[in-house]
Amino acid sequence: MISAEGMEIEELDPTTSRLVIDQIDPENLVPGGTDTCIHDLVKFGNENILIVGVTRSTTMALGTWHVFPLAGRKICFFPVARIDRTVSTRSLKVPHSFRLALGLARYRRRLPNMPAQVHRIEIGAVVAVLFRNRPFCQFVHNDARGLTSDASESVWRKLRRFYFALERVSLRSASSVVAFTATDYQRLLALSGNVIPAVTWYDSTVFTPSRIRTSPSEGHKLLFVGRLESQKDPLLVVSAFAVVARRRPDVTLLMVGEGSLRDSVERRVREEGLSDRVVLAGAVPRSEVAHEMQRAHTMLLLSHFEGSPRVVAEALATGLTVIATSEADPDRILDGSNGLRVSGRDSEEIGAKVLEFLSNPVHDEYCCDSVRTRSADIAVPSLIEVTRKKFSRVP
Template sequence: MGGVCPCRRTQPDGGRHPSTSNRGACMTISLLIVHPFDPWGGKIGGIETMIRATMRHTPEDCKISLIGVTENPIIRPVGQWREMNYGQTPISFLPIMQVPDPNRRPRIPLFLNFSLRLFKYRLSLPSTIALFHRVEPLYCSQLAAAANVLFIHGDPREITGPFSEVRWKHVPRLYRYVEKQAIKKAVYVFVVSRKGAEYMQNRYARYDDISFFPTGYCEEIFYLPAEEEWIEIRKNTINKYNLNPSARYVLFAGRFELQKNPILALETFAKAASQVPDVELLLAGQGNLRAEMERKIKHLQLENRIHFLGPLSPADLADVMRISHVLLMTSHFEGMPILVHEAQACGLPVVSTDVGEIHDMIQPGITGQVVSDYDGEALAQVLLDFLNRSDNNQKIQCAKNAFPFRINFVLGDLYEMIRKIAPAS
């Protein structure tokens, strides 16, 4: 293919979309990611983190295109292909709709809106592997790709469960139908949850290519710094967020939504804070429960000990992790959260509810602990235990535990699979 992307737009506007080959090597594999997000925007979440990592670590023999949304239609206008760089990776980007604030729930579900708009685009992609990270876009897709690969992030049963913020929970049978039709269109289905993969393998026993896929972290961003660097990071981060330099910090990072259960995090912290006067809670993220959280904090009379940091870039999140003492997770459900890898890579132990793969991602009692009950008292006691024994040896153990999940290592198997199914140039 050389430097020319094989995608040929026939609807809604004809012509061939631009592509570049300024990475030197001859491009032999064309990859198209289809997901409603803007890589240069502010969307936070595990799926978006994984896609960004995939783009950042694209091999030399691959060329990435992305059909997504735009948060800045002046720079990235709707309906127009743009040649852009994501870090050092050249990307051909086509936003098909505008999303002013991707971290707030719109009246019309984003995935429904995006999938219906995607339906209008009939692209001829005879030499392209299309990567989908939700079932809805694949179900609606009219893209004639060489092959489709579907990622399901977490246990799919939770999508229609009681703690899901996704509206599919109101029509579970319809979701299962869409899921089944999407799986029929995929040559591989990767599930980011062992239990979820086992469930899917049993439910769709006639399909052989459903398997577990682990998450990974970017070691260039999330790492345990040397002492001199850590001292500088701590000083700068405390000044940046106007934090108390004598405090110990508990970090909660994620979307402020029902799945992440941030109210339980506040209740857990309140119980711990009643026993130790120097601990403070850092909240990194945003979401629809922000107002309820503010009311809860006021009720607990902890306004001076809880800090909203807003949504953070990966680099800023890594710095906040490095100055924190414990990561607190109170989710109702998870898959294999990248956040746990990132925290441990920065030397931060994890205290969490027992959900998803977290139990297998930590060394219990050393790099973290899971708590079976959704009980603030039980979580607070474990939290206090880790606060009181934070040391350099523990940080080193955390970093070692994360090391096998470096993103280059994790993505290696994915790209090998892609090379096997990619059509000959």
Template sequence: MSAPIVVIEHLDPQDLVPSGIDTIVNDVIQFAPDREVSVVGITASDIPVGVWRRVSVGDRAIQFLPVARFDRRARRKLVPHSIRFIAGLFSHRVAIRSALLGAEVHTHRLETGQAAWLFGFGAPVQFIHNAAASLTGDNSDSVWRFAGPLYHALERAAVRGVRALVVFNRREAERLTVLAPGRCVSARTWYDPAVFRPMGATQSIEKNGIVWVGRLEEQKNPLLAIDVAAALRDRGFDAHLSMIGDGSLRPNVERAIERQGLSDRVSLVGALSREGVANELQQSALLLMTSHYEGSPTALIEALACGTKVVATTASDQDDLLTDSSRGATAPADVDALASAVTEHYRTEIAPDLAISSRAAPIAVPRLLNQIDAIVR
């Protein structure tokens, strides 16, 4: 029988957002029906902290222990969320240990994994979503850009002490496999085929417009998307840009839209549910990705699953999905290069792509958990 999973991460399973870590946790719950999953996380509501409770995530019931209370969407934060969460882990360590017998502990940030080990929760299965060089670089929106040496020290400790490393970045996985031979899984993200799929044959809506999906943070480089929209207008190319997501750079993006006179050509949609994101992708002629860096990009695979072409910066396509020009193209993080790629691939047909069917969540999630089991057993 497969071991139960305890996810330790500062998220709320009843308020998941369509983004990297939240999507991974949601889909481990939804697409591993043979696994009992519990979550140690946070809440922004008035439910009691430090008390296990039964909650629903989709159509599954799980055990949930909130250990800290804060709104992770808050733009101003005096104390980093990771520190507040780790303090909660320490305060409620006895309650956490009560759920750990025979379980795999899954952590998604290095600092959380090391705290789990220090507090006696056992060696975790450590998920890594981005390359160390990206997280600590100038274009990172993580606090680690100010503490690169500490991050690398944590990484060295993780390599020594984890049960397994699950790395959602192919090149980073190659590096870490050398440091942790036999304990590293090179993972790729997936899509939910019940949500992300082409429009039905009975729908006659013409795919139109450009969509951008991501947090309005430095990593995703939303200001470059605004510059591309301006370049397309200057070329006489008529396409509306819808930007899905929210974040601390929203005021900067709003000012850039106003400064470049793009209020009639760019819409800030805000954060949407996964179903809302899928609806936008299904109706759009093209997804534009402008990221400074990515791990294994979820938005890209979800767009392809919806039959929507993608134009992305080279750094956005870490899975090399766009080497096949029938899916779209990559370009340097350059306004003119991206604008040219958009005009070339906009509203061109994308053929049914059987190659991405292996990335459907009902296949990909159990496969990943089996790869982890092969290491930790």
């Protein structure tokens, strides 16, 4: 009998339970990305979600079930590898996902026989090989062509052929594929007939309409939220802001996020003479991100590629307008009434568009209304239900 602190896992109904397998550490969540997705599936879902992941704790036993609090619920957690995710993956000799895969192979016989859900292509391929008869759902969070491009900081930019080989194994074995990428949907559909189009959601208990946003006449606050990595192009954000700053002395920029380009961003800020108008806040908890969105007037997102960026929905839910490159808004949610999509990556042109937009303020309620159907309490139960039905089918 498999149990966790008195909870008999084997007695859980497999039709309303699933294993979520990812390099997540529930005790040390990373803001954004797959961690936020899994957190919200636990918080708003109507299933028993058991997490197979990693831990940086030196005392927590591996290969053993633990009961752990997450998102206001008690979950069963099964760590298979000891990983400190605060250490940059660029400095590691063994990638996190490879260590997770090794742990899965080592402890696979201790896992209950129930459907699984994975959030990385390489882990999907591992599950397909290790658990041949187990139905699983593959979540795809990014456009593969962007992920393997030179604009990506991922290791897959150097291993393109290997990535697409793993993708074929995973997608052809999965019971369903949840695609958070409108730009890659048709290509994924050619690999699997069970692709479910999806868009990211926002937590309506955290990202609420602002009651503290001041009038732009008191000073316009620009905001950037994202990793300081090449995909998000934070250097272009600073350069575009420099164009704005030369014309608008009342505008400031707050950059929320951390990454390997921090030193380069700080250097660009100094070179542009903007040290007194740009603040780098580093990584902050989700609640603080929401607070900064409620204080800001416009958010910039100038990524080279995205899947379905959660940060856009979160910003709009607080009434914050968004200016994004076309690549950063693949869902085409920005329509002029809630923000602006810009083409091209020239800082002068982007800066000019920002200046034009700032002179024509948008009402907060337009932003909030544009994402009401993306609230997690609506989107998550619906997604869980449709993937649950797919589990009963043989891929």
